[in-house]
Amino acid sequence: MVEVRKLGLDGVFEIRPAKFEDERGFFSETWNAEKLASAGIDVDFVQDNQSFSRARGVMRGLHFQTPPFAQDKLVRVLSGSIFDVAVDIRKGSPSYGKWVGLTLSGKDWNQILVPKGFAHGFVTLEPDTEVVYKVSAPYSQPHDRSIRFDDPDIAVDWPVPTAEMTLSAKDAAAPLLAEVETGFVYS
Template sequence: MLQINPLALPEVVEIVPMKFGDDRGFFSETFSRQRFDEAGIAADWVQDNQSFSAAVGTLRGLHYQEPPFAQAKLVRVLKGSILDVAVDIREGSPTFGRWVSLEVSAAAFNQILVPAGFAHGFVTLEPDTEVFYKVSAPYSAAHDRSILWSDPAIGIDWRLAGREPTLSAKDAAAKPLAETTLVFTFDQEKRA
């Protein structure tokens, strides 16, 4: 059984799997194709990724892959916590350019589902944070893209309190959304 909590952008949701505990600890199905299908969440997960970030304020994003390697992501935290962010980059979408965030943590035992057509990123809120996520398409360097994390037109509040984040060279050099060639479109017929 899954608890599914919609966020401000309707396609992005928080998922909280059930935990079954006793004096030894707990057990949980963090992913079950059957349970996800029953909840109306269909994705063909093909790869698992894990990242480790030593410092608070390590920012990874905003990333996406172009079709045919566009990725949906199911993100959870094994240790520590992150502020996870999704930005709608589907041209014609009523929420184009808007963002939503969710604190995802080992303590909360929650996950976030970020569909294809959204740029994704996160910043660590605790030291030694480990993030684990499923993706619906394999990594393809030729289709990998980034949008500038600090794009003022998007205006994400990364909760950095004036600190500079720790970034990769790729993320520091990313272009703003307005300078990005977009390949995702909003399909109104699918929403009807």
């Protein structure tokens, strides 16, 4: 059994896989293409990525890849917790520049599906947070793009104050959405 919930932006879902626990521990089927296709989610994943953040307040994002290396992402947390965000970057979309956020944690065992045409980012909410995510296209440096996590036109309500965040040099220098050619057009 898997629970799928729409998060208010076209194609962005929270997924809660079943978790079967006993005295030994637990078992969970975190991705089942057939079951999720029956729920309207049909994605072929080609690569798994994993990150570990030592401190609370580590900001990663907002990232995306342009076509033809655009990526769907299925993000989950193994330990710790994050506030995860998807931003619609499809020009002409009724929700262009809008965002949706969700707390993911190892305890809650939930995931977020971020489709192509959306920028993705997260901030860690506690130390020693480990994140795993599947992507539908391999990493391509020439197609890799970033948008400012604190773009005032997007106005994400991050639960960690900016002054307490740790960013990479790439993310700190990211342009505003209005300055980026995303390569995505709403149809």
